[in-house]
Amino acid sequence: MIRIAIANQKGGVGKTTTAINLATALAATGWRVLLIDFDPQGNASTGLGVEKTDRERSSYELLRGDATLAEAVVATRVPRLDIVPATVDLSGAEIELIEVERRTHRLHEALAASEGQWDVCLIDCPPSLGLLTVNALVAANMMIVPLQCEFFALEGLSQLLQTIERVRARFNPQLSILGVALTMYDRRNRLSEQVAADVRAVLGDVVFDTVIPRNVRLSEAPSHGVPALIYDHRCPGSEAYIALARECITRLTKTAQAA
Template sequence: MISIAIANQKGGVGKTTSAINLATAFAASGWRTLLIDLDPQGNASTGVGVSAASREMSSYDLLLGDAPLGDCVMQTTIPGLSLVPATVDLSGAEVELVSITDRTHRLRRALSSAQNAYEICFIDCPPSLGLLTLNALTAADTVLVPLQCEFFALEGLSQLLQTVERVQQRFNSELGIIGVALTMFDRRNRLTDQVSDDVRSCLGKLVFNTEIPRNVRLSEAPSHGLPALIYDQHCTGSRAYLALARELISRLPENRKAA
């Protein structure tokens, strides 16, 4: 199983939207896909149609060791896509994990039992660099960074890159960055092109060619409990995420590419 953490400590950059739609795209391509919601807001869970009332076990129980992975996984209505949902209990996990000796490796150990059950796992991280995100980075093989095309996003990116480097040194030497995805792209805004040019000049081929546009249908889809790829597969946002999924697959190890 390949584990991909979708992380950026800045909120509102498209992490959850990216996690939902990439997971859906991979599941639709025949990959046995697991989506883990590590954000206490639980938006990724809601975005794939799992209501708060139906979440008996969650990523909170998984991290605290109260339940094994198999008990926390729920099947979604999307064929091939399984979910470990989040509940509000997760907001207290940061405090509870502080007193545990292996607090940064809880998710990694929990996922060790799933290596043959799923082919790919997407981890939707909260908008912070606390213990929840550290658990995701320690458990992941690689990181995908959604980056909103605005000036302040560049400052947050450098901080995230430093965090990834520290995680590599202390907790997960195999961790890499598979790419940076430019989100909320608006050609009508000159700043968008400037930020895009700056990011590409600094990071080069690390930046995905695909740009995710600002799109009303992307914003509407979660209120219907659906990924945009199902809500409106022909909208520009959905087409962009399909293109991003294909580009992501091309960056995975050769022997793990989908047909």
């Protein structure tokens, strides 16, 4: 199973929107997809229509070892897309696990016990570089970095890249960046163009060709409990995520062939 962490320590950059819609697009192509909501806010769960009453077992229990992956998984309305939902209890996990042995490998070990049921696992990380995000990076083979096309996003990128290098050095030398996804791009705003150009100049081919635009339909969809690709599959945001999914599949195929 391919494991992809969707991470950026800065909030509001489109991590959850990317996780939900990329997972939906991959499932639409025939992939069996597992989405792990690893953010205590539980927005990915809400965005896929999983009610709080249906979150008896969550990523919190999975991390603590109180539930297996099979016990925590909930089917979504999207065919071939399952989710491990999140609850606010997850916010206490960092403190509860502080004395636990191999606390950085809890998610990795939970996923390793259920290989083969899904083709790809996407992990929606919280907006921090704490224990939850480190667990996700240790468990993942690759990561996608959503990057908002605004000035402050560039400042946080260097900090995230340093964290990735530390995780590689100490825990997971196989971790690689599948791509950086430019989000909330406003073609009317010169700053968006400048940030996009700067990121491409620094990171080159690591940046996806697809750019996710600012789009009101992407913002409306979660309130209806469905991905934007189902809410309005013809809106610019949905079309962009479909294109991003194609790019991801192409990159994953090339990686597999090179291995």
